[in-house]
Amino acid sequence: MNQVVDFINVNRDRYIDELKQYLAIPSVSALPQHAPDVRRAAEWTAESLRKAGIQHVELIETPGNPMVYGEWLGAPGKPTILFYGHYDVQPVDPVDQWTSPPFEATVRDGEIYARGSADDKGQVFMHIKAVEACMAAGGALPLNIKFLIEGEEEVGSAHLDDFVRSHKDKLAADVVVISDSPMFDRGIPSICYGLRGLAYFQIDVRGTKTDLHSGSFGGAVANPGFVLAQILAQMKDRSGRIKIPGFYDAVRELSEAERAEWRKLPFNETKYRKDLGAPRLFGETGYSTLERVWARPTFEVNGLLAGFTGEGAKTVLPATSMAKVSMRLVPDQDPDKIAELFEAYLKKVAPKTVEVKLTRMHGGKPWMTEFDNKYVRAAGRAIELGFGKPPVFNREGGSIPVVSTFQTELGLPSVLFGVGLPDENAHAPDERLDLGNFHNGIIASAYLYDEISKL
Amino acid sequence: MNQVVDFINVNRDRYIDELKQYLAIPSVSALPQHAPDVRRAAEWTAESLRKAGIQHVELIETPGNPMVYGEWLGAPGKPTILFYGHYDVQPVDPVDQWTSPPFEATVRDGEIYARGSADDKGQVFMHIKAVEACMAAGGALPLNIKFLIEGEEEVGSAHLDDFVRSHKDKLAADVVVISDSPMFDRGIPSICYGLRGLAYFQIDVRGTKTDLHSGSFGGAVANPGFVLAQILAQMKDRSGRIKIPGFYDAVRELSEAERAEWRKLPFNETKYRKDLGAPRLFGETGYSTLERVWARPTFEVNGLLAGFTGEGAKTVLPATSMAKVSMRLVPDQDPDKIAELFEAYLKKVAPKTVEVKLTRMHGGKPWMTEFDNKYVRAAGRAIELGFGKPPVFNREGGSIPVVSTFQTELGLPSVLFGVGLPDENAHAPDERLDLGNFHNGIIASAYLYDEISKL
Numbered sequence: 001m002n003q004v005v006d007f008i009n010v011n012r013d014r015y016i017d018e019l020k021q022y023l024a025i026p027s028v029s030a031l032p033q034h035a036p037d038v039r040r041a042a043e044w045t046a047e048s049l050r051k052a053g054i055q056h057v058e059l060i061e062t063p064g065n066p067m068v069y070g071e072w073l074g075a076p077g078k079p080t081i082l083f084y085g086h087y088d089v090q091p092v093d094p095v096d097q098w099t100s101p102p103f104e105a106t107v108r109d110g111e112i113y114a115r116g117s118a119d120d121k122g123q124v125f126m127h128i129k130a131v132e133a134c135m136a137a138g139g140a141l142p143l144n145i146k147f148l149i150e151g152e153e154e155v156g157s158a159h160l161d162d163f164v165r166s167h168k169d170k171l172a173a174d175v176v177v178i179s180d181s182p183m184f185d186r187g188i189p190s191i192c193y194g195l196r197g198l199a200y201f202q203i204d205v206r207g208t209k210t211d212l213h214s215g216s217f218g219g220a221v222a223n224p225g226f227v228l229a230q231i232l233a234q235m236k237d238r239s240g241r242i243k244i245p246g247f248y249d250a251v252r253e254l255s256e257a258e259r260a261e262w263r264k265l266p267f268n269e270t271k272y273r274k275d276l277g278a279p280r281l282f283g284e285t286g287y288s289t290l291e292r293v294w295a296r297p298t299f300e301v302n303g304l305l306a307g308f309t310g311e312g313a314k315t316v317l318p319a320t321s322m323a324k325v326s327m328r329l330v331p332d333q334d335p336d337k338i339a340e341l342f343e344a345y346l347k348k349v350a351p352k353t354v355e356v357k358l359t360r361m362h363g364g365k366p367w368m369t370e371f372d373n374k375y376v377r378a379a380g381r382a383i384e385l386g387f388g389k390p391p392v393f394n395r396e397g398g399s400i401p402v403v404s405t406f407q408t409e410l411g412l413p414s415v416l417f418g419v420g421l422p423d424e425n426a427h428a429p430d431e432r433l434d435l436g437n438f439h440n441g442i443i444a445s446a447y448l449y450d451e452i453s454k455l
Numbered sequence: 456m457n458q459v460v461d462f463i464n465v466n467r468d469r470y471i472d473e474l475k476q477y478l479a480i481p482s483v484s485a486l487p488q489h490a491p492d493v494r495r496a497a498e499w500t501a502e503s504l505r506k507a508g509i510q511h512v513e514l515i516e517t518p519g520n521p522m523v524y525g526e527w528l529g530a531p532g533k534p535t536i537l538f539y540g541h542y543d544v545q546p547v548d549p550v551d552q553w554t555s556p557p558f559e560a561t562v563r564d565g566e567i568y569a570r571g572s573a574d575d576k577g578q579v580f581m582h583i584k585a586v587e588a589c590m591a592a593g594g595a596l597p598l599n600i601k602f603l604i605e606g607e608e609e610v611g612s613a614h615l616d617d618f619v620r621s622h623k624d625k626l627a628a629d630v631v632v633i634s635d636s637p638m639f640d641r642g643i644p645s646i647c648y649g650l651r652g653l654a655y656f657q658i659d660v661r662g663t664k665t666d667l668h669s670g671s672f673g674g675a676v677a678n679p680g681f682v683l684a685q686i687l688a689q690m691k692d693r694s695g696r697i698k699i700p701g702f703y704d705a706v707r708e709l710s711e712a713e714r715a716e717w718r719k720l721p722f723n724e725t726k727y728r729k730d731l732g733a734p735r736l737f738g739e740t741g742y743s744t745l746e747r748v749w750a751r752p753t754f755e756v757n758g759l760l761a762g763f764t765g766e767g768a769k770t771v772l773p774a775t776s777m778a779k780v781s782m783r784l785v786p787d788q789d790p791d792k793i794a795e796l797f798e799a800y801l802k803k804v805a806p807k808t809v810e811v812k813l814t815r816m817h818g819g820k821p822w823m824t825e826f827d828n829k830y831v832r833a834a835g836r837a838i839e840l841g842f843g844k845p846p847v848f849n850r851e852g853g854s855i856p857v858v859s860t861f862q863t864e865l866g867l868p869s870v871l872f873g874v875g876l877p878d879e880n881a882h883a884p885d886e887r888l889d890l891g892n893f894h895n896g897i898i899a900s901a902y903l904y905d906e907i908s909k910l
Contacts, residue, residue, distance in 0.1 A: 209732030215853025277664030301680030398670025
């Protein structure tokens, strides 16, 4: 392993230059106009796997964006890792809030700024470079590895479940490794053992055929902007509790043991609040901030649009209004069941003065594992070797629905081996990745292969 | 007057061609990029006054858009009319909902479709053509007339009050005539004796420094989109009553006599609802639709914006949210007082978890007059001569704040002589003006000069 680590240290700058090329491809899966860029990112990913020494690499077409699949199976008798990641990225708006252009990766103060740096190209690339280093230093990997890198993670992984289901033999492995989550905090590497699920919707309200003059008609008809506000306001009470009947029925309550563990974590609520720039923190009564984010479900407004939103004033009654809303789910909530409950409640609270349409956008199941399984312990040792300290064990507020798919369809445990930081603005302007963590992450990834090979 | 009417009938088609040119100028006062177009519309208005035979025409600069002023004072001893109108227009978005381009006036089924056709270029032009016809037929007008046509009506007439106050001699007259309101219904000409006022605001909510990932942070901080919905929902109760404390204190209640008059008006609620395409009508409990629109104040959402509003899904917690809201006011509510009450209530209902900023956009006082004054009666006769039937007397839900200014500053009564139709989409896509009403309106305007000259 010494030679591997030496190789990684020597090539540090080259890795950054290559990563910049990867980050320059605007592979925004949510926007149809970026479809060619998405494909270009898939090809770039495949090519970098080939260069790293992966024997067999292919782009596999789906009804949506292609999967990048690669395998190196030169260690018969040894365990097989299935590495999962994604090469697509979130949209960049509001683009004027970026300090440097989102697709011109820029290094400032030891961090690389670009859309996709933390989520997830940077972390995917980390593993590719760990493979390259093992190959360069020893001519082989200590175990077998399969890469599955998709292009639709940011739009709900619409074709991944089908793909996994219909390629069970191809994807057969011993453990799934995923690097698509942040570590607990700067200088505090972590292993994540729980994720929230997701249920995302669009609500469309129509009041009248066309926009109307608010003088001539104001008072005579329901206002879709106001009705939407009324509807949304009924989704949560003042204590932050979601009012959808049945919403909490399947929620697994936190154990006292888990709460006690989390209280020991070095979490500074004041610093957290200040970093976010929030006047006050706010969440469900009766839970700490970490509990709210890791173990409690949410109802959030992701977008609102109605009427006139330009500069100045327009005295219009909007004909329509729109909200994007989503719920983060926790074990054992089911996104389909939650969608039903939401739809029923929406129907109940929506007034008959408007037409309300609900569109289900996408959903993903929450996930949680025992953190004393042998793969998690191996990952813990690898992180200690790469980062110089043992990891803490945490849950994550985000969603990686595929973790649940791998468990259900392939019967595989997952190790969430993330090196992002919680303040790296995944999904927001000025997304970035700490280059120290990127570098240590390459070393830790190489150690992870070594540690798992010994199991 | 026969010669005048003959002239108007002969020139019918030419008027429409000229009006098309006027409507082709995108004089949108709310959008800074249209400033040159606004000026061009002012110059076009001035030139058409000159061509009509108005002796003295000038553009008068203000800190905003220029006023077009014109006067013909060739009838000493006769009354003087001050005609007020505006050459600016509303924005055109959503532009994709227009059947034909908003600045390419198109005639379909006897109606001319274009932004500004009804509000207010078409009605301004009607008076200019009436002057032209009187001049052509008799070489003179039967009375004195002053034109004051401004370019900021759609953005709150910011500089009009000052202008009127500092030009009292220039604007001295006997009566103000304004054609900027609809008639009661197709085939039912009307004289409007009351207008609602306006108080328009923008609410900006900030939760955090930047947009956040709804997974990593959802549950820990207040969501500005949701908070905005909560705030707005507290502005009205389920019966449609506004909850701002003190809001109704100055509202003049409808008299039983007035309510009885309005019940006699030929108003078909089912047709009205169907024309608007609303599933149901909705408004304040205890009042009829006409009462709600003409004599009751409103709170309306004019615009909403937060987070991700594009196609697809983005799991973002928006950093900010924005609402444009406005209230229509009735006698004797005062927009400044209402703004204070609103600001105090907003402060009370806004949670401390976010920053809330209120911007006062513009306001205008409500207005109401006795409808048995001699000018209103003269206008009634003119309408009967132009449209072949006597007008009904109604109030209007819209606002023409200048009416109140003319009353206060110049001590002048106003005659609201509108020939638009209530379904002509002023402020909405497919704004239009009925060309029959436009034509009859020119004739009625000429009769109006004649009738007032006899007083």
